[in-house]
Amino acid sequence: MHTRLCELLGIDYPIVAFTPSEHVAAAVTRAGGLGVLGCVRFNEASALDETLDWMDANTDGKPYGVDVVMPSKIPEEGTKGELSNHIPPEHREFVARTLRELGVPETKANDETGGVLGWLHSIARSHVDVSLKHRVSLIANALGSPPSDVIEQAHSHGVKVAALAGKAVHARSHVDNGVDIVVAQGYEAGGHTGEIASMVLLPEVVDQVGHDVPVLAAGGIGSGRQVAAALALGACGVWMGSYWLTTTEYLESMNNSSTMQEALVAATSSDTVRSRIYSGKPARLLKTRWTDAWQQPGAPTPLPMPLQNLLVSEAHQRIAASHDPTVVAMPVGQIVGRMNAVRPVAELMSELVSEYGDAVDRLQKTR
Amino acid sequence: MHTRLCELLGIDYPIVAFTPSEHVAAAVTRAGGLGVLGCVRFNEASALDETLDWMDANTDGKPYGVDVVMPSKIPEEGTKGELSNHIPPEHREFVARTLRELGVPETKANDETGGVLGWLHSIARSHVDVSLKHRVSLIANALGSPPSDVIEQAHSHGVKVAALAGKAVHARSHVDNGVDIVVAQGYEAGGHTGEIASMVLLPEVVDQVGHDVPVLAAGGIGSGRQVAAALALGACGVWMGSYWLTTTEYLESMNNSSTMQEALVAATSSDTVRSRIYSGKPARLLKTRWTDAWQQPGAPTPLPMPLQNLLVSEAHQRIAASHDPTVVAMPVGQIVGRMNAVRPVAELMSELVSEYGDAVDRLQKTR
Numbered sequence: 172m173h174t175r176l177c178e179l180l181g182i183d184y185p186i187v188a189f190t191p192s193e194h195v196a197a198a199v200t201r202a203g204g205l206g207v208l209g210c211v212r213f214n215e216a217s218a219l220d221e222t223l224d225w226m227d228a229n230t231d232g233k234p235y236g237v238d239v240v241m242p243s244k245i246p247e248e249g250t251k252g253e254l255s256n257h258i259p260p261e262h263r264e265f266v267a268r269t270l271r272e273l274g275v276p277e278t279k280a281n282d283e284t285g286g287v288l289g290w291l292h293s294i295a296r297s298h299v300d301v302s303l304k305h306r307v308s309l310i311a312n313a314l315g316s317p318p319s320d321v322i323e324q325a326h327s328h329g330v331k332v333a334a335l336a337g338k339a340v341h342a343r344s345h346v347d348n349g350v351d352i353v354v355a356q357g358y359e360a361g362g363h364t365g366e367i368a369s370m371v372l373l374p375e376v377v378d379q380v381g382h383d384v385p386v387l388a389a390g391g392i393g394s395g396r397q398v399a400a401a402l403a404l405g406a407c408g409v410w411m412g413s414y415w416l417t418t419t420e421y422l423e424s425m426n427n428s429s430t431m432q433e434a435l436v437a438a439t440s441s442d443t444v445r446s447r448i449y450s451g452k453p454a455r456l457l458k459t460r461w462t463d464a465w466q467q468p469g470a471p472t473p474l475p476m477p478l479q480n481l482l483v484s485e486a487h488q489r490i491a492a493s494h495d496p497t498v499v500a501m502p503v504g505q506i507v508g509r510m511n512a513v514r515p516v517a518e519l520m521s522e523l524v525s526e527y528g529d530a531v532d533r534l535q536k537t538r
Numbered sequence: 539m540h541t542r543l544c545e546l547l548g549i550d551y552p553i554v555a556f557t558p559s560e561h562v563a564a565a566v567t568r569a570g571g572l573g574v575l576g577c578v579r580f581n582e583a584s585a586l587d588e589t590l591d592w593m594d595a596n597t598d599g600k601p602y603g604v605d606v607v608m609p610s611k612i613p614e615e616g617t618k619g620e621l622s623n624h625i626p627p628e629h630r631e632f633v634a635r636t637l638r639e640l641g642v643p644e645t646k647a648n649d650e651t652g653g654v655l656g657w658l659h660s661i662a663r664s665h666v667d668v669s670l671k672h673r674v675s676l677i678a679n680a681l682g683s684p685p686s687d688v689i690e691q692a693h694s695h696g697v698k699v700a701a702l703a704g705k706a707v708h709a710r711s712h713v714d715n716g717v718d719i720v721v722a723q724g725y726e727a728g729g730h731t732g733e734i735a736s737m738v739l740l741p742e743v744v745d746q747v748g749h750d751v752p753v754l755a756a757g758g759i760g761s762g763r764q765v766a767a768a769l770a771l772g773a774c775g776v777w778m779g780s781y782w783l784t785t786t787e788y789l790e791s792m793n794n795s796s797t798m799q800e801a802l803v804a805a806t807s808s809d810t811v812r813s814r815i816y817s818g819k820p821a822r823l824l825k826t827r828w829t830d831a832w833q834q835p836g837a838p839t840p841l842p843m844p845l846q847n848l849l850v851s852e853a854h855q856r857i858a859a860s861h862d863p864t865v866v867a868m869p870v871g872q873i874v875g876r877m878n879a880v881r882p883v884a885e886l887m888s889e890l891v892s893e894y895g896d897a898v899d900r901l902q903k904t905r
Contacts (some may be wrong), residue, residue, distance in 0.1 A: 172904060172905075173904055358725065359735035366808065367807050367808065368872060370735065370764060371758045371807050371873055372807070374763050375807060375875060375876070391737030394741060396741050396770055397741065399771075400770040401737075401767075402900075403767040403770050404763050404767045440742060441705060441733065505734055506738055531902060533769075534766065535902055537540055537769060538540075538895060538898050538899075
């Protein structure tokens with residue numbers, strides 16, 4: 172399993188792992204892929220700085236990346252308090268009532284740390300600044316092209332820039348803006364996702380950006396056969412996110428609470444839902460009693476980004492503290508149906524590589 | 539491009555073409571694939587009989603198949619008149635008003651031939667009886683397993699039975715019922731379709747039914763790269779429907795009216811919508827002013843099968859007669875974005891085979 176992405180990023184296998192866990196990211200890098208640490212949870216740049224110190228010390232000198240959430244145009248933004256004033260009381264009442272009905276206990280008020288502010292442009296920019304002081308080799312942006320000065324800043328440090336795209340026209344525009352690597356993310360992916368499935372999207376993106384631009388396949392990848400399919404469609408590597416959520420390394424990032432992993436291991440590929448309730452933009456989530464409640468008649472329409480996440484952030488904390496797998500609020504792709512045990516990253520990586528070889532050999536016999 | 543499906547069905551390439559057009563079906567069979575004629579439009583068994591006479595005479599002695607629409611349990615049914623009584627007047631008023639607003643002209647009342655009755659079990663059963671008098675080698679059922687006596691009837695004629703499945707558990711049940719070939723149909727497919735995308739669904743179905751059962755990949759296939767991806771995922775062939783709608787042979791089945799093909803050629807992969815307005819069950823359609831109208835606030839909820847199709851059948855006729863590409867009512871998959879010219883079947887087939895070889899060669903180099 173070797174493509175030109177391996178030379179471009181200095182990795183053994185063209186497997187890029189997006190993860191909010193530094194333990195997973197480091198393990199993927201050590202196993203020959205590229206671990207990409209999601210930065211959106213770091214409200215304070217100093218906390219990211221410390222975590223990247225840890226990454227530098229735990230990746231055997233091998234490359235890793237970071238993922239930020241940054242719109243290409245700088246939006247108006249305010250303090251958390253100002254933003255909160257835009258949340259209608261009906262929405263707050265619905266969340267409070269729903270948590271009560273779902274049996275999610277109250278927790279000590281913890282408003283200071285609540286709410287993911289990484290959606291805010293200023294915070295995302297601090298993530299870039301901090302990352303470039305560390306040994307990162309890739310900055311990926313979940314919202315497409317970053318602003319042009321950020322791309323220049325990365326390039327001046329010898330760092331490649333990747334951007335997610337759910338449509339071929341967006342991929343084209345990212346490349347025109349100076350992005351080096353396109354992540355083509357299909358409908359089946361977890362988190363923020365578009366409507367076009369990977370089988371259709373991938374060759375469209377490859378044809379649109381031309382064969383000189385490396386395209387990574389995101390959405391629906393959790394086996395060597397799926398990596399082979401992605402490469403057959405023209406990708407030169409894969410971007411996997413959900414798949415690492417049921418690793419032993421991820422458990423370390425959950426303070427060894429296994430509730431979320433229990434819920435994922437039990438879920439089938441039918442147990443996800445694409446909804447705006449997590450962030451305000453359509454994102455695929457694990458289907459639970461929490462997501463069901465938002466689909467009942469009378470449930471409010473989700474608010475736009477970043478208000479919706481501010482609205483539900485305390486709920487997310489209470490849900491996490493409840494240790495109830497039936498209310499978990501978690502982005503995950505349809506590949507969750509293949510995540511049926513908690514296993515170490517190194518084992519998953521070696522299985523991907525070996526099954527990939529088998530799939531290619533099988534195809535060769537049909538020639 | 540050769541798999542065990544070729545031996546099983548006596549074909550050169552593992553490409554199965556579902557199509558309502560006998561011209562397309564015969565051309566695919568002549569080009570080395572398996573043309574499968576959709577029977578749902580034949581309200582009279584005698585008309586199907588005549589068309590299959592034509593198929594027998596125009597396929598150079600090569601195999602072809604038919605597709606019926608038959609639930610495994612025999613539902614209650616009534617005459618068209620009795621069924622029509624269940625359609626609420628508000629629904630009829632919405633359709634009449636919408637057609638007026640869209641500028642679709644009235645046509646001469648043609649109630650006798652209007653409405654697809656092939657959804658009815660009795661009609662679908664007549665399709666099977668007629669087909670078995672002809673040189674068919676495959677009977678496929680769009681609604682999953684046919685009743686067990688129909689499977690036995692087909693097998694006693696040496697005819698294989700295929701069934702569509704959108705979930706792995708359904709595929710398992712089809713095989714347990716005696717079905718020979720599973721068609722795993724992903725979210726991106728045209729017509730009736732489930733929620734799980736091909737990239738995730740295919741290996742799930744293959745693993746669920748075991749490697750002895752041939753699985754065909756449906757949804758998102760319109761290039762040799764996509765055939766290679768399907769086979770990498772474990773399919774032993776592909777089932778393609780939408781892709782043949784923009785062939786010169788299909789034009790013959792449209793009385794040389796090119797309106798629908800113009801609409802398809804212009805559409806991108808974003809220009810489809812999954813909706814219950816065509817038949818009462820979720821089906822992916824070309825997105826037009828007609829489908830948009832059903833998504834406006836105040837539009838009625840579609841009726842269950844078979845009432846919804848009875849409701850819209852006259853509208854479909856008026857829309858077809860209007861020759862306006864912006865109101866076309868047509869099932870099609872996301873692959874419509876790759877259907878950018880009207881071309882002969884033989885040309886598309888030879889391109890699929892050649893691009894498939896290139897994709898496999900490219901993969902071999904990554905080994």
